[in-house]
Amino acid sequence: MKKHPRFLSLFLFIGVFIFVIVPFVPLIFTSLSFGWRWPDVVPQAWSLRAWEYVVNDGRTWQAVGISLSIALIVTAINIALAIPAANALMRYPVRGKWLFEAIIFSPIIIPPFISVMGIHLTFLRLGLTETVLGVVLAHIAPTLPYMFRALMISYQTLSTDWEDQARMLGAGAMPRFFHVVLPHLAPGIVAGASLSVLISLSQYLITFIIGAGQVVTLPILLFPFISGGDPGVASAYSLLYAAIAILTLIVMDAALRRYYQRNKATKEQAKGVKP
Template identity: 30%
Template sequence: MSWYFKSLGKRKIIEFIIFALFIFFFLGPLINLALLAFSGKWQFPAALPQSWSFTWWKFVLSQPEILKSIGLSFLIAIVVTVLSIVVCVPAAYAFARIRFPLSKWFLFSFLLTNAFPKMGLYVAIAVLFFKVGLMNTFMGVVLIHVVNTLMYMTWIPAASFKNVHKAQEEAARDAGAGPFRVFWNVTLPMSLPGIIVASIFTFLSSLDEAQGTFMVGMPDFKTMPLIMYGAVQDYPATAGAVFSILLTLPTIILLFVSRRFVSADVMSSGFTMK
């Protein structure tokens, strides 16, 4: 064996060790869940499932509580995404292209959404919601989801609008296009990747949001992650694993579809100025 490792060289071995640790630590828990979800019997000392089956899928998909939560989660996520786009994309365009008084202060005010720890903020929001009667309402849940993604929903599109070259817009204008047509046919298509990434981010983070909903949406707004809170304790591990996969599926599908657009650079522009 040792001659084999020697022929690989030190660099390769280090790379392999890092890769193995990475897979074990980051993907191990997920692989474990995937195995659990399709196992029929997996008793303690066995290192791998003793039999495979789909029984737990039937069990999970026949629980009315779970089906209801899936519908609710998607409804909330869609409303949140649409609302975020309507509110944030125009603001992003204004930050990138229009000069107006105090624009910098407005831009930096979005940093406030990240300048406070989440759970502390949710408690503060819950205290306010209690006073104005938004506790345990659809609107309250939507608002708490929107505020979570407000900053990158504004900053990522703003960065992409800025990256569109002015010369191209001006060329279209010289060719006789009106300002709206320039935006629709030139600016928007070129900045679409950033807007798509931000929207997907928003959709997914709404779908996965648990803490804020737990604070302001209980007991009537049980989204998928909240059902999962209960499932961790009450369901057998296999059923919990099946539900986990159901909850992760939209994430995987959306990421796969949009993988062309998702890059460290685009995502980082939602958190830092460049």
């Protein structure tokens, strides 16, 4: 019986390897190869040209910074918007609830560029184009639904009894939120935030139209190379993009763990002190 889980984990490992690691291999080869032609399985000659271009271009790092800041601001706004919205929709008998949900979820179903075309003129008149703020606002449409969905599920499993209980122990609105609601929502928030960050990071069209070239994120640099047919540079950018996305997810996951471990740690300490 003991062999079974080991076999299973090996199987899982192979699965992860095939579906997660293998797709990166051609990207790595392409970004590092010099004249990698069929039928060579592995490039015959190597070159750092693509990486040199990507790494040495000051815009790359500027774009990384802008991409990440936009993603994080968007996510913060999403959290601030989605918590009260999910709370209201899940907890109170709102009339026409389905309509609210339909509006909030519509950006998932309607291609974002259609709505962006619409808001572009408005943003132009408001002077929001070519600004980070404008891009941030435009990114909210395609990302908010995911944050909202994650929080709705979290709220579904949070009975109001918990808050009533805290209330009866003398907790006002803010302490109730921080001691009862937030800890319960935390995993949902991290799940929603991961999606929100990833989706924001991957926006090209919206950033391009609203940012109008003045807000240069990583996809803005990357896309011309994909369409322009320079697979070397495109691969290098893609890998950099993937690395940043993965790193962000790891950092957020670690933050959640730390959040939960802070409590566990005090517990361990207390256990150690006890005679």
